[in-house]
Amino acid sequence: EAQLVESGGGLVQAGGSLRLSCETSGFTFDDYAIGWFRQAPGKQREGVSCISSDGTTSYADSVKGRFTIFSDNAKNTVYLQMNNLKPEDTAVYYCAADSLVCSDSALSLLFDYWGQGTQVTVSS
Numbered sequence: 001e002a003q004l005v006e007s008g009g010g011l012v013q014a015g016g017s018l019r020l021s022c023e024t025s026g027f028t029f030d031d032y033a034i035g036w037f038r039q040a041p042g043k044q045r046e047g048v049s050c051i052s053s054d055g056t057t058s059y060a061d062s063v064k065g066r067f068t069i070f071s072d073n074a075k076n077t078v079y080l081q082m083n084n085l086k087p088e089d090t091a092v093y094y095c096a097a098d099s100l101v102c103s104d105s106a107l108s109l110l111f112d113y114w115g116q117g118t119q120v121t122v123s124s
Contacts (some may be wrong), residue, residue, distance in 0.1 A: 002026040002113040004034075004095050009118030012085055018120060020080040022095030027113070029053070033102040034078040035111055036069065038091035038120075047107025048093070051078060056102045063089075085122045092117040 008020040022034060035050035049059045049069040057069055068081040078095060096111035 002097060004097060004113055004115035006093060006095050006115045006118040009093060009120045011121045011123065014085060014087055014122055014124050016085050016122070017081070017083045018085065020082065020093055020095075020118060020120075022078045022080075022115060024076045024078070024095075024097060027097065029073060029076040032097040032099055033106065034071065035096050035098070035102070035107065036078075036080045036093060037096060037107075037111075038089075038093045040091040043091075045094075046091075047109075049080060050102035050106055052102040058102050058104050058107060060107060082120070085120075087122045087124045089120060090122050091120060093120050094118075 003025045005023045030053045033050050033052045036048040037045050038048050039045040051057045051069045066084045071078045094117045095115045097113040098111035
């Protein structure tokens with residue numbers, strides 16, 4: 001059974017940083033792309049970033065230059081380093097897995113497997 005567990009969320013002031021982790025199990029990590037998504041209250045889910053096993057990455061325009069996605073294949077874990085956080089980054093962040101190639105268009109798709117989410121709150 002595929003499992004994804006997010007951690008690292010919390011409360012931070014604007015301009016601060018957080019690193020989210022997505023620990024995965026139950027599927028062949030190298031065969032899947034991992035994506036980060038977020039959903040703020042009253043808003044639609046937004047694709048934030050994704051990474052394929054070959055290292056291909058993609059980012060939403062709203063986070064380019066501030067967020068970095070990277071993976072530790074030995075730990076089957078993907079990270080999202082978030083710098084210069086803004087109040088509009090406040091949301092529940094989810095990681096998800098799918099057997100596709102990460103691309104800009106992939107961020108708008110519904111991935112196969114999802115984690116339970118972690119709350120990120122950025123105060124002004």
